[in-house]
Amino acid sequence: MQNERKEWRHIMKQIIIIGAGAAGLTAAVYAARSGADVRILEHTDKAGKKILSTGNGKCNITNRFQEISCYRGNDSSFPQKVLEQFDENDTINFMESLGILCKEKNGYVYPRSEQASTVREGLMMECKRLGVIIEYEVEVQEIHKKEDAFELTAKTRRGNQIYQCDKVILAAGSKAMPKSGSNGSGYELAKSLGLKIIKPLPALVQLKCEEGIYKEAAGVRCGANVKLMVNGELVAEEEGELQITNYGLSGIVVMQVSRFAVKALDGRKQVTAVIDFFSEMKREELYQKLFRMIEKFPEKTIEDILAGFINRKLAGALLKEMGIRKDRIASKCDESYIQGIIKCLKGYQTEVIGSNTFAEAQVCQGGVATKEINPLTMESKKYPGLYFAGEILDVDGTCGGYNLQFAWSTGAIAGTKAGENSE
Ligand SMILES: Cc1cc2nc3c(=O)[nH]c(=O)nc-3n(C[C@H](O)[C@H](O)[C@H](O)COP(=O)(O)OP(=O)(O)OC[C@H]3O[C@@H](n4cnc5c(N)ncnc54)[C@H](O)[C@@H]3O)c2cc1C
Numbered sequence: 092m093q094n095e096r097k098e099w100r101h102i103m104k105q106i107i108i109i110g111a112g113a114a115g116l117t118a119a120v121y122a123a124r125s126g127a128d129v130r131i132l133e134h135t136d137k138a139g140k141k142i143l144s145t146g147n148g149k150c151n152i153t154n155r156f157q158e159i160s161c162y163r164g165n166d167s168s169f170p171q172k173v174l175e176q177f178d179e180n181d182t183i184n185f186m187e188s189l190g191i192l193c194k195e196k197n198g199y200v201y202p203r204s205e206q207a208s209t210v211r212e213g214l215m216m217e218c219k220r221l222g223v224i225i226e227y228e229v230e231v232q233e234i235h236k237k238e239d240a241f242e243l244t245a246k247t248r249r250g251n252q253i254y255q256c257d258k259v260i261l262a263a264g265s266k267a268m269p270k271s272g273s274n275g276s277g278y279e280l281a282k283s284l285g286l287k288i289i290k291p292l293p294a295l296v297q298l299k300c301e302e303g304i305y306k307e308a309a310g311v312r313c314g315a316n317v318k319l320m321v322n323g324e325l326v327a328e329e330e331g332e333l334q335i336t337n338y339g340l341s342g343i344v345v346m347q348v349s350r351f352a353v354k355a356l357d358g359r360k361q362v363t364a365v366i367d368f369f370s371e372m373k374r375e376e377l378y379q380k381l382f383r384m385i386e387k388f389p390e391k392t393i394e395d396i397l398a399g400f401i402n403r404k405l406a407g408a409l410l411k412e413m414g415i416r417k418d419r420i421a422s423k424c425d426e427s428y429i430q431g432i433i434k435c436l437k438g439y440q441t442e443v444i445g446s447n448t449f450a451e452a453q454v455c456q457g458g459v460a461t462k463e464i465n466p467l468t469m470e471s472k473k474y475p476g477l478y479f480a481g482e483i484l485d486v487d488g489t490c491g492g493y494n495l496q497f498a499w500s501t502g503a504i505a506g507t508k509a510g511e512n513s514e
Contacts, residue, residue, distance in 0.1 A: 298345055
């Protein structure tokens with residue numbers, strides 16, 4: 092019986108997956124469910140490290156609201172074709188197949204346990220059940236195509252090792268959050284095969300701004316509308332929570348537009364953020380409200396008046412920026428002061444001079460050019476038998492579960508297709 096089992100394993104297709112992240116583990120589950128013999132090579136000492144950091148430890152798995160604008164890259168038809176094959180409903184079903192129930196909040200989907208570790212453990216237990224082998228501290232350094240097979244060279248604790256297999260799934264992630272293991276080596280492997288790489292840059296990242304309100308208003312969180320202008324032209328606009336830091340801007344609203352700022356700065360363009368701290372109110376309405384408050388409380392300082400409108404720290408910082416003394420008596424603020432304040436509250440302009448690094452970025456924009464890959468199979472057009480999954484590709488999602496959705500979708504497609512006709 093044992094010999095029979097050995098013989099059967101021998102004729103199974105050997106698939107090696109490079110990287111045990113969300114995409115690699117998903118690919119492993121799907122390939123093994125198709126009957127393939129699956130081995131994952133992971134260069135850190137733990138699988139799914141990044142999953143544990145997602146959604147502030149709660150893991151925002153996917154989102155009920157799906158639109159193609161939530162996925163960015165050089166070819167928007169690519170994520171569309173991917174999602175047509177495996178969408179958010181498939182993700183929720185996939186989670187259930189791992190034993191994980193999901194919950195939804197305003198369209199954002201999380202594991203019901205609200206623990207990212209549930210997702211990591213669910214994937215790990217399914218890999219174990221299916222007989223997937225995971226080798227740790229094995230860093231793949233070279234991939235060679237040998238007729239119908241592949242040969243991988245990897246650095247291990249036992250020295251360099253050669254692995255041979257029928258198919259390879261490259262799911263080595265990006266350069267974002269390198270401490271989780273994604274150090275960009277996947278790009279190098281793809282490049283060594285002659286595949287085109289779109290320059291990887293941070294995305295979903297905090298922005299650094301020229302001096303202004305930042306030192307004074309650091310720590311303030313408020314709702315705002317942010318318009319991102321590149322060389323004077325509007326390229327992105329978002330509404331949501333803004334966070335002011337001592338070097339610039341953060342918060343979801345800024346993360347969402349950040350990829351455009353980073354890309355434009357990389358192209359040496361001028362980037363300006365225009366912040367509306369009162370997006371819920373028209374300019375005239377705000378003017379009337381401020382005017383009436385000053386009339387009603389003429390003895391108050393202008394800072395005290397503004398503290399009824401916005402965070403006091405922010406009010407002080409904006410007044411300083413405008414060169415207005417905080418203790419100026421409100422009744423002494425004439426029309427030009429009021430107009431100046433309104434202009435600042437409804438359209439504070441700040442020059443963006445940089446971003447935080449890959450270490451702080453949640454994802455990368457750029458990566459393996461999607462034109463190299465068939466979106467229906469995730470297989471390389473140049474190298475049949477070589478598949479790609481996850482963030483290594485030139486697709487970056489907005490905040491809200493879209494990056495993991497792309498990892499689950501591409502992992503599932505790559506795993507299924509690589510595992511086809513395995514037995
Ligand atoms: C703080 C943070 C919070 C986030 N929150 C969310 C969220 O809530 N929702 C969401 O949708 N997205 C979120 N994201 C993004 C999301 O986590 C990633 O897009 C997704 O995990 C990428 O999965 P991946 O498998 O492609 O890559 P990774 O998870 O980076 O996995 C790649 C794996 O490959 C290994 N590897 C790399 N090179 C080699 C090599 N040469 N040999 C062997 N192994 C190698 C790495 O060690 C790693 O384990 C967040 C990201 C961060 C950083």
